[in-house]
Amino acid sequence: MKKSKSLYHGHRFPAEVISCAVRWYFRFQLSLRDIEELLFERGVIVTYETIRCWCDKFGKGFAHWVKAVQRKPGSTWHLDEMFVTLRGEPHLLWRAVDERGAELDILLQKRRDKAAAKRFFKRVLRSSP
Template identity: 70%
Template sequence: MPRLPAAIISCAVCWYHRFNLSLRDIEELLLERGVSVTYKSVHNWCDRFGAQFARRAKAARDRPGSTWHMDELFVNLRGEPYVLWRAVDEHGTELDVLMHKRRDKAAAKRFWRLLRSNPVPRRIVTDRLRGYPAAKVEIPELAGVKHVFVKAAARVNNRAKNSHQPTRRRERQMLGFRDPRRT
């Protein structure tokens, strides 16, 4: 098979990571455009170039908003429960995610540290998980940040809850996750 131009590979990887498409959907879209590839090729491209695409997309986006919504979600990975920590800004832009085995202060602290690459927010909205304030106290940059706690039913943290929907949809489609990188 002849080697394909970088623009086609980049487009396929972009579609896979940006939209909720399966590998076979991307194979069909490329075929409609006259490019014959297998879904396995698309899978290999996503594994090989996916991290580069994510870095470029993160660098190209606007500065995050001043209000962060943080939430966690339980997912099954190879039949074991894991916690997927997620932070989104007030516009719904995902700031970062962390997959961890536990839902405690140490995991929250690790997640706060992961978010250091973003500018410090003015306000943080979380649920009533006790790990958030305990970990926030130990990080000096977050000392002056207003921390708002919401009840699960209050719908103030809907930005974070809505960002879980594509993950849940993908989990149903794949009948559970098998690879932490794809989760």
């Protein structure tokens, strides 16, 4: 039986360093230079250009992994309706929230619109169980 090569095979840095840098870049939306500085504080000397190459190469796989791990919405959900003021004007905010508090969808409109509310309900019902 053949042993498959690691995804990070042939790279100078360990897989933990590469995956940590890619995760920081996509998860926390840090700049490449910020990540370079954070790694330097931990004793890893790497350029921001190397981090950019890692993000280009491994970013797609990381995004697929995050999407697969992401929690599915709960079976029970609630709808909040509230008025908010934006730039001095009142707006109506609709939020669909599941039982764990995760937002399923948001709708913001200037005034109550029955047709838009129906479309919002249909979209939320289609996406949740």
